[in-house]
Amino acid sequence: MDAPGRDPEPRKDPELLSIGAFAARTRLSAKALRLYDRQGLLPPAYVxxxxxxxYYRPEQVERARxxxxxRRLDMPLADIAAVVGLDGEGAARAVGEHWARVEERFAAQRTLVDYLRGRMSGRSPTLYGTFEIRTTDVPEAFVLVERRHVFTDExxxxxxxxxxxxxxxxxxxxxxVAAAPFVIYHAEVTEDSDGPAEVCVPVAxxxxxxAWAAEQGRKWDVRARVEPAHRLAYTRITKAQVVYPQIIGAYDAVEAWLEREGLTSTGPCREVYFAEWDAAGPGDQVCDVAYPVG
Structure with a gap:
């Protein structure tokens, strides 16, 4: 479905359609056709x-449709430009991949709706299963740290x-690597709040x-520091539960436990990734959602 080139001698072709005739055939406005021209999606055969x-060729009607x-699949114009440039099988695969991403987003939003309905109605916000809360003592560690302000989609x-x-x-x-890596959230990471967050890897x-951090720090905002010994209250979750917004339930469960026990957090929340992510299945435990406690 390659983009047709513009004909240098179009008026010799009696089949060319004016923009008005082409708009009528495709049920597109002239404004939309101009936009699609600017995006390289549907250039006219001749200006x-x-x-x-x-002016457009009749065979461009199918491309326009x-x-x-x-667009009715909420596909961005840039993605459409890539799709219509593929052959038939490649274009079909690209459409399938786009829809899989859409369904994944809808599934996450559906879960978030259930969570919000429960929370706003006063029911227990822990809607993703029963979370067992445990505590553990974590020894002092020396860590490589990369820090960044980042939003949810990034x-x-x-x-x-x-x-x-x-x-x-x-x-x-x-x-x-001396122990399980972890991510510390110093402030909320959402669509509107950018943390910051820290990725931490304990080293031997x-x-x-x-020395390595001093050499690389300017490029990646990397530093090396001591992570003091501390006690963690945590709940262990599966790979499927790590996905937002399911993970909110785990955080809520730990926070509710701290309140019931009369404890307060002594530091920012964190996620400890103790399993090999790529090798884990959706039901395998991979992460501890944790808060330092006094």
Missing amino acids: DDATGYR TVVLL LPAWIDASLARLERAAMESCGG DPAAAR
């Missing part, structure tokens, strides 16, 4: 240099990239870690 009038249908990709960088550094330059060689 008259003297009048600025646009395809663009309209893809968070997963940044965590993955940061963990990969820091774990590689730990293995190659800092004596190895503090002196080497300091």
Whole structure:
């Protein structure tokens, strides 16, 4: 479905359609056609240099209708431009991949609606199962830390990239990874609030870690520091429960437990990733949602 080129001698072709005729055939407004032209989605076959009038070939009607249908799937114009440039099988796969992402977003939003309805109605907000709360003592550790202000839609990709960088550094330059990596949230990370958050990887060689952080710090905002010994109240969750907004229930469960026990948090909340993420299935436990407590 490659974009048709503009015909340098179009007026010799009696089948060319004016923009008005083409708009009628495609049920698109002239404004939409101009937008699609600017985006490279549906360029006219010819634009008259003297009048600025646009002309289209009849075979462009099918492409125009395809663009309209893809827009009804809430596909961004840039993605549509890529899809209509593919062959038939490639375009079909791209549409399927887009819809899978849409359904994943809808599923997350549906879960969030259930959560909000329960919370606003006064029912228990822990709607994603029963969370067992435990406590554990965590020894002092020396950690490589990457800190960033980040919004919700950027968070997963940044965590993955940061963990990969820091774990590689730990293995190659800092004596190895000494304990489970974790992410600290110093403030809310949402669509409107950007944290900041810290990705932390405990390492075995503090002196080497300091040297590596000093060399790389300007590029990645990396530092090396001591994470003091502390006690954590936590609940263990599965890979499926890590996905937002399901994970909200885990945080709520730990916060409710702290309130019942008369305890207060002594530091920012965190997620401790103790399992190999890629090897884990949806029902496998991979993460502790935790708060430091006194």
